[in-house]
Amino acid sequence: MLPRELYRKSVVRLEENGVPDADLEAALLLEYLFGIKRVDLILSERRFADHELEKFEESLRRRIAREPLSYIVREKEFWSLPFRVTPSVLIPRPETELLVEEVLALVENHNTYQGRMLDLGTGSGVIPVVLALELPLAKVFASDLSFNALEVAWENMVRHNVADRVFLMNGNWLSHLRSDCPFAIIISNPPYVAVDSRAQLQPELDFEPEMALYGGRDGLDAYRTMIPESRRCLQKGGMLVMEIGYDQEEMVRDIFSESPGMELVKIRKDYSGQSRIAVGRAI
Numbered sequence: 001m002l003p004r005e006l007y008r009k010s011v012v013r014l015e016e017n018g019v020p021d022a023d024l025e026a027a028l029l030l031e032y033l034f035g036i037k038r039v040d041l042i043l044s045e046r047r048f049a050d051h052e053l054e055k056f057e058e059s060l061r062r063r064i065a066r067e068p069l070s071y072i073v074r075e076k077e078f079w080s081l082p083f084r085v086t087p088s089v090l091i092p093r094p095e096t097e098l099l100v101e102e103v104l105a106l107v108e109n110h111n112t113y114q115g116r117m118l119d120l121g122t123g124s125g126v127i128p129v130v131l132a133l134e135l136p137l138a139k140v141f142a143s144d145l146s147f148n149a150l151e152v153a154w155e156n157m158v159r160h161n162v163a164d165r166v167f168l169m170n171g172n173w174l175s176h177l178r179s180d181c182p183f184a185i186i187i188s189n190p191p192y193v194a195v196d197s198r199a200q201l202q203p204e205l206d207f208e209p210e211m212a213l214y215g216g217r218d219g220l221d222a223y224r225t226m227i228p229e230s231r232r233c234l235q236k237g238g239m240l241v242m243e244i245g246y247d248q249e250e251m252v253r254d255i256f257s258e259s260p261g262m263e264l265v266k267i268r269k270d271y272s273g274q275s276r277i278a279v280g281r282a283i
Contacts, residue, residue: 001053003036003044010060017064025069029059032073066203078126083156088148089123090212095270096189099243100130102268102277103187106239107135116181118143118233120173120188120226123212125153125166127187132162141183143169143176146211173222174229182235189243190222191215219245223255227280231261234282246274256280 007026014022027038033056036044048056059072070076070091076083078092079100085091103117115138119127122142132140140162144150150168157163169176192215193201205213215221223242230240240262244252249267256264261283268277 001048003030003034003040003046003048004042006030006048006053006056007041010056013060013064019063019066025063028069029056029063029073032069032075033059067207068204071207076124079130081130081160083124083126083129084152084159085124086148086152087207088146088209089152090189090208092124092126095276096127096243098268098270098277099187099189099241100127100134102241102279103131103185104134106185106241106279107138115139115184117141117185117187118177118183120186121145121190121212121222122153122168123149123189125156127189128153128166129156129160129162131187132157132165133160136165138165139167140165141167141169143171143173145170145172146209149209149212173225174233177233183233183238184235185239185241186226186230186234187241188222188226190226192219192222192243192245192248194219194245218251219248220251220255223248223252227252227255227262228259230280231259231282236282238282240278240280240282242278242280244275244278246270246276249275249278252278 007030010026011022014025019025030036062072063069068091070085071087074084076085076092079097117131117138118141120143122128122144125142128140128142131138142153150170157166191213193213195214195217253264256262262280263283265281266279267275270276
């Protein structure tokens with residue numbers, strides 16, 4: 001069977017089973033498994049061996065069952081770089097790049113922030129890896145409650161040659177940190193999906209780790225812990241940069257107003273005009 005034939009049949013099967021963007025998903029599956037670029041699908045005369053077809057069929061069935069493509073191929077692009085992902089970590093989303101952009105802008109405008117940085121709930125480690133690559137003078141720490149997630153983060157640190165500049169820690173938010181070694185910037189993409197909304201979510205989310213996805217009944221549990229506690233772990237004037245849900249701006253504002261020593265200084269919108277990044281400061 002030629003690649004174009006396999007591609008067309010795969011698109012039909014994905015569409016029949018309600019998988020979104022079936023044409024793109026089929027093309028990406030062929031690219032990740034066999035290195036066939038989308039632009040080469042039509043002209044390629046490659047013939048697949050039986051074991052290759054079996055491998056593709058197994059992967060296609062998993063995608064039809066709504067397992068995310070990134071878990072099937074064990075990889076996801078972030079910041080134009082490849083990262084390993086497993087079901088132990090949340091799949092990096094494009095909007096999280098805004099979080100990195102905001103941190104880089106802070107450092108560019110205030111060089112004093114290029115000191116000790118901490119990524120809370122690091123997951124696959126995409127945020128600290130990118131920050132270490134973009135800010136060679138920064139000392140980047142990354143923390144997660146899951147040992148399995150830290151293993152994935154370590155693999156990505158080694159893959160991108162920053163294992164000597166990113167320091168991993170195991171802990172639950174800020175409870176394990178001392179206050180005598182404050183950070184210049186604390187970053188986090190915490191779990192912020194409301195448990196009460198679970199029934200309305202795409203089935204792909206059932207494959208992602210619950211502790212990295214759901215933030216309690218209203219999605220705000222992590223913010224209620226992180227915002228007031230961050231003052232203890234930030235230097236005076238230090239910044240807290242967090243991703244938030246599109247409908248959580250007002251609630252996050254309320255949490256800041258109720259947290260002594262912290263103030264909200266900015267809400268950044270994403271490219272669709274939704275609130276996405278909250279920036280706070282220790283005062």
